[in-house]
Amino acid sequence: xxxxxxxxxxxNFLDFDMYVSYMVVIKAxxxxxxxxxxxxxxxxxLIKCFCRARDFLKAYQLHNEMLVHNLEPTPVTYNVLISGxxxxxxxxxxxxxxxSLCDCNINLTKVAYTTLIKAHCAKGDVHRAVELFHQMVxxxxxxxxxxxxxxxxxxxxxxxxHVGDLNSVAELLAEMFKLxxxxx
Numbered sequence: 001x002x003x004x005x006x007x008x009x010x011x012n013f014l015d016f017d018m019y020v021s022y023m024v025v026i027k028a029x030x031x032x033x034x035x036x037x038x039x040x041x042x043x044x045x046l047i048k049c050f051c052r053a054r055d056f057l058k059a060y061q062l063h064n065e066m067l068v069h070n071l072e073p074t075p076v077t078y079n080v081l082i083s084g085x086x087x088x089x090x091x092x093x094x095x096x097x098x099x100s101l102c103d104c105n106i107n108l109t110k111v112a113y114t115t116l117i118k119a120h121c122a123k124g125d126v127h128r129a130v131e132l133f134h135q136m137v138x139x140x141x142x143x144x145x146x147x148x149x150x151x152x153x154x155x156x157x158x159x160x161x162h163v164g165d166l167n168s169v170a171e172l173l174a175e176m177f178k179l180x181x182x183x184x
Contacts, residue, residue, distance in 0.1 A: 040066065040074045047077060051084025056093070059084065075109045082112045086119035094119065095128070110141045126159035130172060137175075 043066050050059040059081060066073050078101060085094035094116060101108060113136045120129040137143060160168040 040071055040077065043071065044074065044076050044080055048080045048084070051080060051088060054088045056085065056089055075107070075112070078106070078108055079111045079115070083115045086115050091116075091119055091123060091125075098132075110136065113141070121159070124159060127168070130168065133175075 043062055047059045047062050050056070050062065063073060063077065063081065066077070078097070082094050082097060085091070085097065098108070098112065098116060113132055117129045117132045117136075120126070120132065133143075157169055157172060160166070160172065
């Protein structure tokens with residue numbers, strides 16, 4: 001890759017080495033015949049790259065480009081966008097994306113929900129985390145202790161207790177018992 005391309009990438013806040021790594025993998029998959037020109041995998045990799053670079057405008061542009069090329073975004077596409085927004089961007093934007101996807105009846109995976117729940121707990125917004133948890137239960141996702149480690153439940157309980165919301169503590173404990181997280 002010539003020096004001017006590197007400058008363009010760095011001017012757009014893209015990690016040159018990360019971009020090159022992705023492109024090497026994509027080109028290798030093309031050469032091996034494992035990848036056709038326009039696939040969801042290619043787009044998902046590039047969307048992830050732009051999310052890591054905190055360039056969500058380009059990530060969304062790639063998402064829109066998928067639609068233009070009649071490529072249906074996969075659950076991984078949305079997991080990558082939501083995760084990128086939670087980790088590198090704006091949690092409110094991640095919530096808005098989730099709501100818009102639900103409004104369009106796009107089925108999300110457990111990964112999207114758990115990512116948002118953990119991000120809300122980390123920000124101290126345990127009410128939104130519990131709301132998302134209840135949405136998951138309503139949608140029929142299988143909930144396991146592996147998804148919601150004891151530490152995550154403790155964060156939620158401690159946050160409720162700290163703000164004096166003992167009713168929510170009782171409700172969450174009852175839900176945890178019901179789902180088998182805790183034993184009497």
